Amino acid sequence: MFSGHVRWAMLSVIASLLPLLHCQALAAGEEDVTVIISYPLDGLPVWSVDAAGEPQFDASLLIAHIKGEVEPEGWKVGEVDVIENAEGNCLVAVAPRNLHKKISQFLARQHAFARHDVEAGLQENLATAADANQQVLLFAAEPNSKETGAFFAARFDEKSPESLKAAFDNFVIQCMSPTQAKSLSCWGELPPPAGSPRLAVLRADGSVVALSDFAEFCESGLVKAERLSEFLSQHAQEFCNAKETLQAALSQASREDKRVLVQMGGPNCAPCIMLTRYLDSQSELMSKDFIRVKLDNRMPHSAELSAEFVDGVGVIPWMAILSSDGEVLANSVGEEGNIGFPSGDAAKAHFRKMLTTTRRHLSDAEIESIVEAIP
Numbered sequence: 001m002f003s004g005h006v007r008w009a010m011l012s013v014i015a016s017l018l019p020l021l022h023c024q025a026l027a028a029g030e031e032d033v034t035v036i037i038s039y040p041l042d043g044l045p046v047w048s049v050d051a052a053g054e055p056q057f058d059a060s061l062l063i064a065h066i067k068g069e070v071e072p073e074g075w076k077v078g079e080v081d082v083i084e085n086a087e088g089n090c091l092v093a094v095a096p097r098n099l100h101k102k103i104s105q106f107l108a109r110q111h112a113f114a115r116h117d118v119e120a121g122l123q124e125n126l127a128t129a130a131d132a133n134q135q136v137l138l139f140a141a142e143p144n145s146k147e148t149g150a151f152f153a154a155r156f157d158e159k160s161p162e163s164l165k166a167a168f169d170n171f172v173i174q175c176m177s178p179t180q181a182k183s184l185s186c187w188g189e190l191p192p193p194a195g196s197p198r199l200a201v202l203r204a205d206g207s208v209v210a211l212s213d214f215a216e217f218c219e220s221g222l223v224k225a226e227r228l229s230e231f232l233s234q235h236a237q238e239f240c241n242a243k244e245t246l247q248a249a250l251s252q253a254s255r256e257d258k259r260v261l262v263q264m265g266g267p268n269c270a271p272c273i274m275l276t277r278y279l280d281s282q283s284e285l286m287s288k289d290f291i292r293v294k295l296d297n298r299m300p301h302s303a304e305l306s307a308e309f310v311d312g313v314g315v316i317p318w319m320a321i322l323s324s325d326g327e328v329l330a331n332s333v334g335e336e337g338n339i340g341f342p343s344g345d346a347a348k349a350h351f352r353k354m355l356t357t358t359r360r361h362l363s364d365a366e367i368e369s370i371v372e373a374i375p
Contacts, residue, residue: 104156105149132276154225259358262305309328313338
């Protein structure tokens with residue numbers, strides 16, 4: 001076995017190479033096999049005060065926090081350690097896979113509670129929810145409480161029931177402490193008291209759908225998956241029938257002598273949100289020729305439309321342009337597969353071709369303006 005100094009030196013060398021090696025994924029395998037994994041430090045709420053009295057990030061505090069919270073006895077074993085890399089942008093931990101899973105959950109909790117301006121965070125999350133066909137789930141609790149640990153275990157543990165994972169997919173989650181929660185009016189006259197975590201479900205317009213004590217979904221320190229899944233499913237956004245939604249757009253296109261641009265997205269999909277926001281920004285020009293219909297892969301019959309319009313491509317987002325009678329005139333499947341959000345040169349060229357070959361009134365200059373507006 002290596003001495004502590006030699007092991008630390010080896011870890012330091014590995015850490016200095018991480019910008020080149022990037023980040024090793026936590027692959028499936030034996031739980032007790034020791035592996036080296038890096039964790040990004042962006043946005044973690046661990047500060048100390050510098051000589052000028054200003055708060056600054058201090059990785060040593062975070063490391064001490066990890067060792068104090070995540071199986072304290074485990075760090076006494078000679079083959080387990082965690083350090084900051086030379087560039088100060090990530091932590092490097094050498095530990096068994098099962099301990100890495102706990103580190104990952106712990107850091108996820110720290111990230112989730114990192115934002116101090118909860119009102120601004122809520123407005124951003126409401127906008128995201130609107131673009132992603134989701135609701136907002138507020139979780140108010142002390143960051144390092146047992147209840148918070150249970151909540152995050154239920155959210156991220158690979159062993160959680162599929163029904164609970166699917167229920168969580170319907171929400172943008174925002175965490176806050178009880179003290180922070182007091183600044184939000186959505187809790188009404190009963191803001192979450194310290195030591196009593198609460199949940200709130202909000203629509204994308206900010207209106208409150210439901211409030212509940214988190215204790216109702218816990219038993220013996222663990223989340224009762226069936227109860228929480230039922231609550232989340234009950235208060236999730238309702239989805240229209242995808243075929244009926246499309247038919248309404250086709251009827252409008254027939255009346256206005258236009259095409260239909262079908263956009264398919266889904267939950268927890270950053271490119272889907274980017275595509276929605278981009279197409280929203282170009283709606284004035286594109287509405288000259290296209291009726292846009294935004295579908296979601298959680299809608300009933302959405303899979304059937306994917307099979308029909310893009311040959312069952314499983315990657316979202318995808319787009320298809322239809323005639324008013326439902327014929328596929330163009331879609332987002334190019335030579336290299338589905339372009340998704342058209343950010344690269346080849347993807348932009350394919351999107352330009354989709355518009356050019358199906359337009360009715362848009363000029364070349366207007367199409368070029370649309371394509372050039374892609375971020």
